[in-house]
Amino acid sequence: MRNDARLLLLDMHTVDQLLVPEDVLAAVRDAFTLHSQGVGRVFPVIREPLSTGGIFGIKAGDVQSQALLGFKAAGFWPSNRALGGEPHQATIALFNPETGRPVCIIDGNAITTVRTGAAGALGLQILARPESERLVVFGTGVQARSQLNFALRVLTRLRHVQYVSADGRSDPGFEALFNQRCDIQCASGADDAVAEADVVITATPGGRPLFSAEAVRQGTHINCVGADTRGKRELPEGILAQARLVADDQHQARQLGELQWAPNEVSVELGTLLLDPAAFQRAATDISIFDMTGLALQDLTVARLIYQKACEQGLGNSIAWAW
Template sequence: MTPTLSNGIAAKQGIAIVSEAVCEAVVGRADAFSAIENVFAAMASGDAYNFPVVREAIGHANALYGFKSGFDRAGMALGLKSGGYWPDNTSRGLTNHQSTVMLFDPDTGQAKAIVGGNYLTAVRTAASSAVSIAHLARPDAKVLGMVGAGHQSTFQLRAAVEQRQFERVIAWNPHPEYLPKLEAVCNELGLPFEAVDRQQLGAQADVIITITSAFEPLLMRDWIKPGTHIACMGTDTKGKQEVDPELLAAATVFTDEVAQSISIGEAQHAVAESKLTAEQITPIGQVINAAHPGRTSDDEITLFDGTGVGLQDLAVASTAAKLAIEKDQASWIQL
């Protein structure tokens, strides 16, 4: 009889190895969306919690490195993601974000899976903004604005366009030579694409995704029209920033986890300037669980501060391990 882990993963004896290639083969956007929506709901209901984040500049290769971990009692996912950001990797033909997820059996503490985290980090980050669009954007949103054209931007774009009937995409990037890859995705999807300046983007977009590594505001409050939904996805470290703190003060703010939002997320700056309090920020899981109404008017500006929590990584890694094992695409090792 094949053993079964607490999270429902049918397993052989040993540790499952799920490579990057296998993750890409078995985990689609719908799988990631479901995993992230479920874990946000579990967090809001108290069935899942994140452990304190460790994230440090290592003093080598300009890299940031750390650990995100937690336990999801609802999904029976326990483990950690180890990795960070190596800004010079592009010149080496590597992804700047590098990570690996380790899963443990909550019943025994035994290591059960090692899962490649690079693709999953991108797809779970895109799923997070997509969940926010699904629950907070106006139903009649027609124009998607993209701020940023790095590695994660195409994941964000593909996930976002599945949530509303967008009619066109507009984009800005500090390095405009990267914008053609967003245009290529739009051409594939049959969506008109236009490169614009930041002020034009704020004036025209109904939904805006920011996905940069900026340390200064790229969008100002006065540029944003009423009714816009903004998903701020790039700020996950102390000091990073993508939008004007006045924009958070004017918006109804949601997040994945309030503690991270006010310490390393986009809200850190508005809170530091006393323009926003932690009590004014709502976990998006409350909207998913129907404990909060979410958007309450067509003119309301909503903002999702996607800081990226360890539970998101565990959720998609558990999904990847389960699907890989079911499809007999995992490898196995013994300790």
Template sequence: MPNDAKLLLIDRDQAAALLTPDAVMAAVRDSFLLHASREGHVFPVVREFLPDGAVFGIKSGGAASDKLLGFKAAGFWPANRSHGADAHQATIMLFDQATGRPQCLIDGNAITTARTAAAGALGLLSLARRDSARLHVFGTGVQAAAHIDYALRALPSLKSVRYTASDGRRVAELETQFAGRCDIAPAAPDAIALADIVITATPARAPLFETRDIQPGTHINAVGADTQGKRELPEGLLPLARIWADDLTQSRTIGELQWAPDTQAAELGVLLANGMHARSHALASDITIFDMTGLALQDLTVARMLMQRALENGTGTSIGWPW
């Protein structure tokens, strides 16, 4: 009955504890399939600039066939770092599609990190050469580390990881995190030319490298461009590559494709739905790019999985929410 309705609250630590890579990968794959079938919908993205360099956004969507509805309110507050806190903040709300009543409120930071890395891993499985052995990562933060983790899980052929920090420093904690799983070290100036896979996971607003640095056959996961004005890839690279996006409308508005919106591209979900590997239908020498802007459906399918796990094992706090 309405007066007996409950709202489940899942905090940061509880959410992180419930997330496992295999479950996240499965949930994110589901989101791509919902999107490809057009049973799932992503609604227009809200992205607003706030004082002191902060950015606030809302990604929302749903799937009637899956009784899925919700949103993520998230953004970037650089001043948080002065307090020792994460600059990225996210909160996810799931709703009962039939009534509009809220079902679950979840801290979204861990979900955002995991679902983005899982989407990147699905991109690697679909687009990168299967013999890829060398990974070059731009960025050394939480998101970059998650992408390294999921990439190593997805492609056992990866043996070497080179990273480029924004200030060029060595990041001992990142190397310690992956010691024993790969050969990891700071990148030499010419390291990108040796990479089979490049992942860009930064807040950059200018290219991180030059077009001539990318060799034939390289795959790029472009993660950082998710707002108008952000970019990581150099001018002239997109027309040379075969490009996939999570959502073409979003990518042409806030992703790398905003800089070349007329460039031909396709959506990754179609590849996944058809069980295809892009290299099977292209030249091994093709440069491929996955333009990742992040789908609301990814947040929602992972949040739903997490909510179900929480209900099964009694995690979280259930409070009365009558209506």
């Protein structure tokens, strides 16, 4: 029996300390390209409702040539709000692929938030018109904040932002995060805001269509975040057939994402476009949609980044884990 093995535990405070947006962008880009090259694998997703009202899921994958193996156990528990907690909960585990032994357990909430924002940014860089100036975001929660933060990083001409909150009211706390970087205001109506926008971001729990298809004007790009489970949707009926469709993973998107509502529509994966940006030539009138269901490889490449930084800086709690 080996008694000298160690397991590193990284809590939310350590993860927050080590998450650097530019580093996360690079790690997420790596995840997409590894996936499209067939070097990185994503395993079948588990995503199931619970009798408690929560949704529990597992996303796993590996990159055999890089000795990267792990999973994220995560889900959504809306009743956590009444407890003063975060509805999204996530934990990531990294393993030694030669032995199956765990090497690191990481709080996955911040990683999920930032890696999803980074994925959205990559979608905007490839798919949105670079001259885009007006954006509307649906939602004011953690993920909406991450998406808008990254959008303002990569769309350099973005100046005007409207947001649609769950109750239709203004959110001063949300506005305060961005009012030094853009002109931001609560939208008076969803369809009117979409009709004025160059970019639409949907970052809600995915319970219903958020606007009408008729509101989407030619040339608009849409990043969809909230549909990540069977039965969820944020987009209206008919819009997918009008748009050029891009997914993080085509099979997964047809099972869990917006593409579940139009599984026969033609789509391409973002990793393919990152490897060959010239493969996507948009006309000024094209509507484009990025269906973001979240790849296990995004979690694993970012978790590896955090693990390596923690080891270099001597951070985290290392405990004996004999075998």
